[in-house]
Amino acid sequence: MIHNPPTLIGFIITVVFYGWAIIEGILQLLGMVLHNPALGWALLPYNPFAVKYIAAFKPPSITHLFGTDNLGRDLFSEILYGTPTEALISILVVGSAVLIGGLIGMISGYFGKYVEEAGMRVTDMFLAFPAIILALAVEAAIGRGAINAAIALMVVWWPTYARLFRAETLRVKTQHFIDAARLSGSSTISIVFKHIFPNVLTPVISYATIDLGNVILSYSIISFLGFGVPPPYPEWGRLVSEGFQYFPAPAWWYAIIPGVVITIVVIGLALLGDGISEYITSGGITA
Template identity: 40%
Template sequence: MNLELGTGDTSNKKTKNKSIILYKIKKNPMTILGFSIIIIMALLAIFAPCITNYDPTKMNMLDRFQGPSMKHLFGTDEVGRDILTRVIYGTRISLTTGISVVVTAGLIGAIIGSVCGYFGGYVDQIIMRLMDIVLAFPTLILAMVIASILGSSLFNVMLAIAIVKIPVYVRLARGEALILKNNLYVKAANTFGLSNVYIIFRHIIPNAITPIIIQVTLDLGDTILLVATLGFLGLGAKPPTPEWGTMISTGFKYMLEQWWYPTFPGFAVFLASTGFNLIGDGLRDVLDPKSSR
């Protein structure tokens, strides 16, 4: 007997649904704009050595504090480094950090939430109360505290942000699991003696993934902004690493006379967070029936 019949649509229906999703995305100009921004930034990050000939960490005191020109489109910093080059290489750090943090938090949160929702009981209550405690604190404040305790480094900033993001995914996955575990195909799987691990990873998590994907895309922009904020506060990557928040923090000292120094890294943060937010809003409209217009 095939227990997979209740887990989803037929292949033809899935293909039709994918076509509808792609059609809706193409019809939304703001979502297309978001994808365009992120794709361009990703290409810049990948092909950075081919785009610029400057070294992002090499100092050249003869070129310090040069304004935007044909030689240095975004100007130079206090030790003569090309700011455009550092912004481009900073794209690698920011995109990699943001995606790694959110995907890690999403996966861990989805597993914990699905287990809590499926089994219930005392373990569920204890874990959810812990998640409520974490959610009770402002995200930025709690991330600052954790990063300060762990020590100033980019990895510790990633870990701190992942910790404060996990509870959101736990609650989402748990809510979906509470509904899904009462579905007929889950009860049939239980009846035929399939293991709880198999049921969770084959039936619960895949069918609870839609709101998690939406939240991941929405959190990407916020995470990049958080990384930059913690870097600005001196808790993230250390100089001469070309990280946007650190560049803004250093450039802020010279803002009145060398306006280009903090402006262009700040604009990069704005573009990245805006791009991911536009993608998240578009996917929410497409994937979440409750938000359809």
């Protein structure tokens, strides 16, 4: 993968994104625990919450790399400060989708018949609605906020993984080592989790990597529509939404730059996921 330029670019973008999210997230958490919010922006050029009207709508420059917003806040600092939320939600949603969808998909594929029919019909019910629309409906019912947005996305994100795990389980369960496990007296739980799960997980890895970007994009849409964390906490999607009020003048950068950042991260994860998929297909990882 290292010798594949697109994959290498995707890897670098992914490492930078999640690496910074971890560092900044730890600082914000320490700030909360120690009742010292300033720790959250200790590594940032500016306090992302500091209002300075005299500096409003400053274009990108050496002083303000991404320019300033309508309240004079440094856009670069706001984007960096909001990174942990985007990263955490992507991990939570994809992780829960793998667990929930994986469990339903493997049980359906392994047992077949009525169990498979019931599991797949429930899955089809969720797949019948566009995920983002259903997520908005769920969040409208439970309330706004980052946690509720994550829950809403978790509710609608697992069906695709259920289908994927089911298909892979149907393939794996016909292998001879599964028959050997049955003949050796292994329990159903042991066969599913010790033999089937590791072998169906490999092809899921590349899809999940790409899907991290899809979650970030979907969460950005949710926050763009005003269903994310309420102001003044900086969210990438809401920054785009607020910036559109001042596009193209007096501040074209207000909406464009956060949108570009979202695009770069999503493309980076897609490039890495494609690279992993090619690596698996070429035999770099064997099930």
